[in-house]
Amino acid sequence: MGLIEESLSGRRIAGLRTAFVVEAGGGCQHQGGDQSAIVQSVDLVRQIYEIVGLPEMDVVMVVSDSQLFYAQIKPTAVAGVVAGREAGIDDIQSWLDNLLGRPRSVAAGGNRDALARIKKLTVEYLKDFADMALMVQIKQAGVNEADPSRESLEKLVAGLEKASLMIIGPSQAKELTGKLKELLK
Amino acid sequence: MEDLTKIPGVLGCAAYSGNSLVADSRHGTLGGKADEIEQFWSAAASVVATNLQMGPARCLVLRSRERQVLLILQDGQNVLCELEPRVDWRAVAAEIKRRL
Numbered sequence: 001m002g003l004i005e006e007s008l009s010g011r012r013i014a015g016l017r018t019a020f021v022v023e024a025g026g027g028c029q030h031q032g033g034d035q036s037a038i039v040q041s042v043d044l045v046r047q048i049y050e051i052v053g054l055p056e057m058d059v060v061m062v063v064s065d066s067q068l069f070y071a072q073i074k075p076t077a078v079a080g081v082v083a084g085r086e087a088g089i090d091d092i093q094s095w096l097d098n099l100l101g102r103p104r105s106v107a108a109g110g111n112r113d114a115l116a117r118i119k120k121l122t123v124e125y126l127k128d129f130a131d132m133a134l135m136v137q138i139k140q141a142g143v144n145e146a147d148p149s150r151e152s153l154e155k156l157v158a159g160l161e162k163a164s165l166m167i168i169g170p171s172q173a174k175e176l177t178g179k180l181k182e183l184l185k
Numbered sequence: 186m187e188d189l190t191k192i193p194g195v196l197g198c199a200a201y202s203g204n205s206l207v208a209d210s211r212h213g214t215l216g217g218k219a220d221e222i223e224q225f226w227s228a229a230a231s232v233v234a235t236n237l238q239m240g241p242a243r244c245l246v247l248r249s250r251e252r253q254v255l256l257i258l259q260d261g262q263n264v265l266c267e268l269e270p271r272v273d274w275r276a277v278a279a280e281i282k283r284r285l
Contacts, residue, residue: 018237037236048229052221054247057254061246062230063278064239082237
């Protein structure tokens, strides 16, 4: 049984059409609905969430005459449903709390999530140099981006530590490395 | 626009046309980035509703534990309302639509 089916087991969300989890790294698990439409919608929601910049407001609902799109945005994933407009908000949120509250909630994609967050942090610190540094270090560490191993991610962080030292100096590099290592704990 | 803060649970409201605030339409208290919420989320709501074949988007809600914003989407003019965090947005939206 998949993550979505398992987490929905025994729950009732009125008029449920689609349930989905889209990881920050791009992996999507869903029950019902069209994957391409789900991923496009979630990408847009995440972009607007980041542009508007109200990080605490992480629940978004879009309501039509008969349907409700409800999504919760977390750093590691966006999860939600398309359901009947009458669907109980508490029922949906309870499911999301359970799903997103799980440690490494999208367990199969845990290392991919970590890689996505490593990239994001690297871009924040290295800015224009990030793409080049990531490209080189990912290659040197032997990271398989579709299914990265823990060992390769540790090598990547070690490589980024050395690279960032030369680009942004010891103080900023130490800060970045601390955050990257924290991601792998 | 009518002062919607008279509706229980509505803390503030404003109307927007073409992403610009309609003169004299603002009442009560709006939280931070109200203009940005209207500008960006109104367009996103329509795209999401179209992508997911939901039919036209009628409203959008953004919420956290401390804040709840309701955006009523209408042809020509959107109405943004700052709601009490725990108020039932569906009941408020129905009342607002009745009055608009």
